[in-house]
Amino acid sequence: MGEPTVHETVLRVRYQETDQMGVVHHSNYAVWFEVGRTAFIREIGVSYGELEEQGILLPVVDLHCRFNSPARYEDEVRVLTRVGEMRGPKITFRYEVRRKSDNELVARGETIHMWTDRRMKRFNLKRQKPELYHLLLAHTH
Amino acid sequence: MGEPTVHETVLRVRYQETDQMGVVHHSNYAVWFEVGRTAFIREIGVSYGELEEQGILLPVVDLHCRFNSPARYEDEVRVLTRVGEMRGPKITFRYEVRRKSDNELVARGETIHMWTDRRMKRFNLKRQKPELYHLLLAHTH
Amino acid sequence: MGEPTVHETVLRVRYQETDQMGVVHHSNYAVWFEVGRTAFIREIGVSYGELEEQGILLPVVDLHCRFNSPARYEDEVRVLTRVGEMRGPKITFRYEVRRKSDNELVARGETIHMWTDRRMKRFNLKRQKPELYHLLLAHTH
Amino acid sequence: MGEPTVHETVLRVRYQETDQMGVVHHSNYAVWFEVGRTAFIREIGVSYGELEEQGILLPVVDLHCRFNSPARYEDEVRVLTRVGEMRGPKITFRYEVRRKSDNELVARGETIHMWTDRRMKRFNLKRQKPELYHLLLAHTH
Numbered sequence: 001m002g003e004p005t006v007h008e009t010v011l012r013v014r015y016q017e018t019d020q021m022g023v024v025h026h027s028n029y030a031v032w033f034e035v036g037r038t039a040f041i042r043e044i045g046v047s048y049g050e051l052e053e054q055g056i057l058l059p060v061v062d063l064h065c066r067f068n069s070p071a072r073y074e075d076e077v078r079v080l081t082r083v084g085e086m087r088g089p090k091i092t093f094r095y096e097v098r099r100k101s102d103n104e105l106v107a108r109g110e111t112i113h114m115w116t117d118r119r120m121k122r123f124n125l126k127r128q129k130p131e132l133y134h135l136l137l138a139h140t141h
Numbered sequence: 142m143g144e145p146t147v148h149e150t151v152l153r154v155r156y157q158e159t160d161q162m163g164v165v166h167h168s169n170y171a172v173w174f175e176v177g178r179t180a181f182i183r184e185i186g187v188s189y190g191e192l193e194e195q196g197i198l199l200p201v202v203d204l205h206c207r208f209n210s211p212a213r214y215e216d217e218v219r220v221l222t223r224v225g226e227m228r229g230p231k232i233t234f235r236y237e238v239r240r241k242s243d244n245e246l247v248a249r250g251e252t253i254h255m256w257t258d259r260r261m262k263r264f265n266l267k268r269q270k271p272e273l274y275h276l277l278l279a280h281t282h
Numbered sequence: 283m284g285e286p287t288v289h290e291t292v293l294r295v296r297y298q299e300t301d302q303m304g305v306v307h308h309s310n311y312a313v314w315f316e317v318g319r320t321a322f323i324r325e326i327g328v329s330y331g332e333l334e335e336q337g338i339l340l341p342v343v344d345l346h347c348r349f350n351s352p353a354r355y356e357d358e359v360r361v362l363t364r365v366g367e368m369r370g371p372k373i374t375f376r377y378e379v380r381r382k383s384d385n386e387l388v389a390r391g392e393t394i395h396m397w398t399d400r401r402m403k404r405f406n407l408k409r410q411k412p413e414l415y416h417l418l419l420a421h422t423h
Numbered sequence: 424m425g426e427p428t429v430h431e432t433v434l435r436v437r438y439q440e441t442d443q444m445g446v447v448h449h450s451n452y453a454v455w456f457e458v459g460r461t462a463f464i465r466e467i468g469v470s471y472g473e474l475e476e477q478g479i480l481l482p483v484v485d486l487h488c489r490f491n492s493p494a495r496y497e498d499e500v501r502v503l504t505r506v507g508e509m510r511g512p513k514i515t516f517r518y519e520v521r522r523k524s525d526n527e528l529v530a531r532g533e534t535i536h537m538w539t540d541r542r543m544k545r546f547n548l549k550r551q552k553p554e555l556y557h558l559l560l561a562h563t564h
Contacts, residue, residue: 019160027157062349064344073471167482
């Protein structure tokens with residue numbers, strides 16, 4: 001069994017993302033995780049936008065983030081994303097955010113998502129698995 | 142002819158709305174204008190959410206804002222909204238943001254909106270005017 | 283020993299807080315928790331802004347949020363905040379977000395904060411405890 | 424006299440930037456303009472962050488944006504920035520946002536900024552002009 005795929009997206013901190021403490025406001029990390037996650041999905045050949053049009057959604061049901069060292073305006077950060085567990089109707093993504101200049105750990109986090117239909121009802125994966133399901137599974141090891 | 146109705150909403154500046162200059166980031170004023178505008182519409186008896194469900198949208202086609210004095214964390218601000226012109230398919234809303242403690246002018250602005258259908262095509266007001274159209278017209282003078 | 287104080291703030295969902303799934307984007311809950319937390323602190327007689335000016339910060343070091351039921355545009359939500367543990371240099375706040383109309387649970391979460399000085403170095407609570415420390419402690423039971 | 428320099432930054436629309444209309448919420452354009460403007464300043468050799476540390480700020484005093492065609496989730500957009508007028512204590516930046524795939528105009532806008540000191544008082548440009556002033560002037564034609 002191999003290692004899970006780690007996808008990297010590089011972002012530059014926007015001025016608007018700072019707060020009066022002079023650092024990136026913590027609510028932005030959920031946005032950065034999402035940028036990393038959707039870039040990962042796009043890279044393996046699926047558009048999350050098209051998935052939604054097909055009536056398959058992956059809403060976040062759980063978000064956890066630990067903040068190690070503040071990111072600051074104009075910092076470039078690496079968002080490292082990988083798939084964690086895929087159990088039943090849920091899938092976990094894991095993230096690391098590292099300052100690009102010195103590779104220092106800025107934050108770590110996970111999001112758990114539920115496969116749902118358009119009305120946010122649990123998608124029956126036993127009857128049909130979306131193509132993305134198989135692709136993500138192939139990247140977990 | 143009378144004065145246009147002025148609707149007031151009071152907001153407290155959120156920490157997340159500040160930036161590293163120690164003041165409210167200018168992108169938030171468009172959000173505050175929207176809060177004032179939708180509260181105005183709600184007060185005259187229409188839910189903007191229900192309007193959208195009926196297939197009538199009012200997307201912003203023009204935004205203008207002048208910043209006079211910065212708002213700061215925890216300031217309470219009054220967002221004063223009124224209807225400006227209603228010409229053809231367009232409607233203008235005007236806003237003033239004032240610090241509550243001393244009534245100092247923080248910002249002034251306008252948004253111009255287009256009456257559209259769900260696909261963002263111009264709504265034919267000659268054939269049918271939404272109820273909100275008449276209600277807003279009654280508040281312009 | 284009594285119950286911890288529960289502080290309530292009521293918010294109305296802003297249009298800007300929705301995303302194309304038609305629900306509140308999950309990154310906003312960290313902002314709502316912050317609104318609840320700072321309103322709590324204000325109610326017990328301390329301005330978080332003034333605290334910062336004195337050189338005492340409470341940056342978030344850990345954020346956890348579980349999403350139960352989506353909040354939607356124009357919903358009014360109750361943000362219920364209470365102090366959790368106060369251990370060493372850390373303090374935990376706990377939150378519940380409930381839809382006001384039917385009291386349904388929307389989300390639950392915690393944030394852990396570190397008492398720090400202006401340079402985000404750990405504040406020495408053994409030498410000096412800020413007034414807010416004592417006030418919050420009194421509200422934990 | 425030549426043409427003003429046009430700086431290009433390419434952004435990918437983030438999911439969080441959409442609203443329930445299914446398009447980018449209009450408040451994000453001020454953020455995109457800022458990303459374009461600060462990238463421009465960085466490219467000509469100045470860090471806006473360092474400028475602030477020197478006590479020279481360029482707060483926005485006026486924002487104007489016209490929305491032509493909505494940007495949607497996952498669209499790549501080109502933010503084209505150039506310096507407009509530099510008159511007295513004010514400087515204007517102009518922006519065009521174009522969808523990358525077909526070059527369609529998404530939005531156009533301007534921001535007017537004031538050269539100020541740390542306390543947001545007008546900076547005396549007659550006594551001293553910041554290096555950035557001369558660099559920007561060289562890019563206006």
